[in-house]
Amino acid sequence: MKYLDEFSNPEVAGRLLEEIARTVTRPWAIMEVCGGQTHTIIRNGIDQLLPEGVELIHGPGCPVCVTPLETIDRALAIAARPDVIFCSFGDMIRVPGTAIDLFGIKSQGGDIRIVYSPLDAVKIAQENPDKQVVFFGIGFETTAPANAMTVVMARRLRLSNFSLLVSHVLVPPAIKVIMDSPAHRVQGFLAAGHVCTVMGTRQYGPIVEDYSVPIVVTGFEPLDVIEGIRRVIHQLEEGRAELENAYPRAVVEEGNHAAQQVINDVFTVCNRAWRGIGVIPQSGWKLSERYAEFDAELRFEVTNIVAHESAQCRSGDVLQGLIKPNECGAFGKECTPRMPLGAPMVSNEGACAAYYQFRRTEVVGIQ
Amino acid sequence: MSEFDLEGWTCPAPLRNQPNIVMGHGGGGRLSGELIENVFVPAFAGTQLASVLSQLGDAAVFDLGGARLAFSTDSFVVRPRVFPGGNIGDLAINGTINDVAMSGASPIAISVGVILEEGLAIEELGRIAAAMGVAARKAGVSIVTGDTKVVDRGHGDGIYINTSGVGLVPAGCDLGPHRVRPGDSIIVSGPIGMHGIAIMSVREGLEFGSDIRSDSAPLNGIVSNMIASGADIHMMRDPTRGGVAATLNEIALASGTGIEIIEHAVPVDEDVRAACGFLGLDPMCVANEGKLVAFVAADSCEALLDVMQRHPYGRGATSIGTVVEAHPGVVVAKTAIGGTRVVDFALAEQLPRIC
Incomplete structure (x- = not known):
């Protein structure tokens, strides 16, 4: 797989960075929406190579990080049941709930399984007819088609022992909330490439127009990210605000039609709470009426569980780009990947974890 | 480490926030x-060789x-068994041989303890x-004692193996983090991450x-050539669980030095890189069972590389970085595009039960 080398080629990176340096005449603040891009930026040190004054603000695009505490607590309550096999993406296992995480539930005897593909959870349900199998279906638009396929398959296989705990979130409403916030400083966006692979780019046109803000659909390898930054900078310097696609090898304007169809069949738009940010109207998906029988929250009657977030954790400010992770008082002290207070310190894609993992020599000398 | 304060610890104590294993x-x-620092070491203190x-x-x-x-011991619970x-079997032999060899010693004798689950096919x-016999003969090490136990069906995964090994350290050979110093070159003996991905x-x-x-391979042969070469080797370790990242971090912490590596100099096979790419793993954190990391005085580096590359288990040996005075206890990588990042331990288990 050659793409790994080609998209981190140092000579090309150097040329793009030089062009950025030549183009920039004043400070700019650009938000990369997606946690995958944050990871690439920090892991490769891209922000260190940008001209002074060009600031990258890390957006709320880590699905693990924005899954509300309440949903985590509900997941933990379901996972602790002796009749349940609880399946999840690996990242969610260590996200702290109010009292414990899924690892803790596992050590107390809970049957927790990490799956790479959501459909593996359906297979586990087929193989364990005497158990209730629950899949923790989180993520942005990117993971929605595969998560949706689980209930389509479960219905086709007439599985009565499979259900989905859904906490899906959507990118465009989050961008609007950021732009509507009086405190925001964002002047341009790198939009999340994989979200657009599924949904296409059309949803972003109105945002560009309404807010006069450049949006460049951007990929995830180092050169992808640098190219996205280069294009946003050009637009800003030239006073343009347009929608551009810098990730054409994966994104077309209309997106993936088959994926959109299954999403529309299985999910319906709802209000959704984002961890650290609060409820954003029409910013999530829940199971549609047609698939309500597969809703784990209803099946296990956990909708009465409510939770309150740590007052110390400023993940909300981090996720909105108002502060950098190391500007939070708990960063690296009360809050580390080993004992995280908030979700951004947990996930690989979380801004706090990325700072802690890759940058801690620079920030207050934490070792 | 500053993030972990020992105040209030008693032994044996449940880990804070983590009452269970x-x-x-x-x-x-x-x-x-x-766990080792807070449960085992204090509990085992007070003996003559503690x-x-x-x-x-x-x-x-x-x-x-x-x-x-x-003298070293290691237990093997890998899943799947083949x-x-x-x-x-061969993993259990090679693993202990390598642990003994990393001290510079020639492994001589090994013990084998097996815990079998009722129902395992004979x-x-x-x-x-x-496979254990073949591995021992290939490495020139004798299996001299053993033990067998059987547990009820459902209480083990077919077979668990513990091996212990003893070896003789050549006169004048003193390897360890206490000898690591700024300026040392860091060598890895070949492409990394293959065991974990396999x-x-x-x-x-x-x-x-x-x-x-x-x-998976015995490293006593290549180690013996390395020692015999007279190169000024300061420390060796086989980067098993936690991979090269864990090994470098352990050594940085134990020696109180900083480590700087050139990320693109770290050898990773194309297939391993691709698999890590789609699994979301860092090859630096993936386990090896037939590789070693050596710290050597810079002026001995070229000669040592030459010796290593002549051995079948060191053909891909290459220098990946140096020990520095800056950022003691921290491993920093220069990235391909010219940035830098800290290389940390993988905190969570990337791949449980790989050895």
């Missing part, structure tokens, strides 16, 4: 370290009857035992087609 405690990373334990090397090194002995490039046990490729629920085979 979680899989990560066996991962060789930070959680394992906390200071040997607290050095926490791969092998304990101490004088006995005029000889300098290296994987591309080996099985739990035919499979036979194949595992045969296991992953046949894991239930995750099988993916690949030709990646475990690098």
Whole structure:
């Protein structure tokens, strides 16, 4: 797989960075929406190579990080049941709930399984007819088609022992909330490439127009990210605000039609709470009426569980780009990947974890 | 480490916020370290050679009857028991040979303890035992004592193996973090991450087609050539669980020096890189079972590389970085595009039960 080398080629990176340096005449603040891009930026040190004054603000695009505490607590309550096999993406296992995480539930005897593909959870349900199998279906638009396929398959296989705990979130409403916030400083966006692979780019046109803000659909390898930054900078310097696609090898304007169809069949738009940010109207998906029988929250009657977030954790400010992770008082002290207070310190894609993992020599000398 | 304060610890004590053992405690990373430091070391204190334990090397090194002995033990719980490039049997022999060899010693004798689960096919046990015999003969090490226990069905995964080994440390050979110093070159003996990915490729629920085979191999031969070369070697370690990242971090912390590596100099096979790419793993954090990391005085580096590259298990040996005075205890990588990043321990278990 050659793409790994080609998209981190140092000579090309150097040329793009030089062009950025030549183009920039004043400070700019650009938000990369997606946690995958944050990871690439920090892991490769891209922000260190940008001209002074060009600031990258890390957006709320880590699905693990924005899954509300309440949903985590509900997941933990379901996972602790002796009749349940609880399946999840690996990242969610260590996200702290109010009292414990899924690892803790596992050590107390809970049957927790990490799956790479959501459909593996359906297979586990087929193989364990005497158990209730629950899949923790989180993520942005990117993971929605595969998560949706689980209930389509479960219905086709007439599985009565499979259900989905859904906490899906959507990118465009989050961008609007950021732009509507009086405190925001964002002047341009790198939009999340994989979200657009599924949904296409059309949803972003109105945002560009309404807010006069450049949006460049951007990929995830180092050169992808640098190219996205280069294009946003050009637009800003030239006073343009347009929608551009810098990730054409994966994104077309209309997106993936088959994926959109299954999403529309299985999910319906709802209000959704984002961890650290609060409820954003029409910013999530829940199971549609047609698939309500597969809703784990209803099946296990956990909708009465409510939770309150740590007052110390400023993940909300981090996720909105108002502060950098190391500007939070708990960063690296009360809050580390080993004992995280908030979700951004947990996930690989979380801004706090990325700072802690890759940058801690620079920030207050934490070792 | 500043993030972990020892105040209020008693022994034996449950880990704070973690009253039970979680899989990560066996991962060789930070959680394992906390368990050893806070439960085992204090509990085992007060014996004559307790200071040997607290050095926490791969092998304990101490004088006995005029000889300098290296002694190590390791348990193997890998799942699945058979994987591309080996099985739990040869892995158990090679693993202990390598732990002994990293002290510079020649491994001489090995013990084998097996815990068998009721129902395991004797035919499979036979194949595992045969593989252990082949591995021992190939490495020139004798299996001299053993033990067998059987547990009820459902209380073990077919077979668990513990091996212990002893070896003789050559006169004048003193390796360890205390000898690591700024300016040292850091060598890795070949492409990394192969064992972990080979296991992953046949894991239930995750099988993916690949030709990646475990690098499981005895390293006593190459180590003996390295020692005999007279190169000024300061320290060696085999980067098993937690991979090269964990090994470099452990050494940086134990030696109080900083480590700087050139990320694109770290050898990773194309297939391993691709698999890590789609699994979301960092090859630096993936386990090896037939590689070593050596710290050597810079002026000996070229000569040592030459010796290593002539050995079948060191053909891909290459220098990946240097020891520095800056950022003591921290490993920093220069990235391909010219940035820098900290290389940390993988905190959570990336691949549980790989050895």
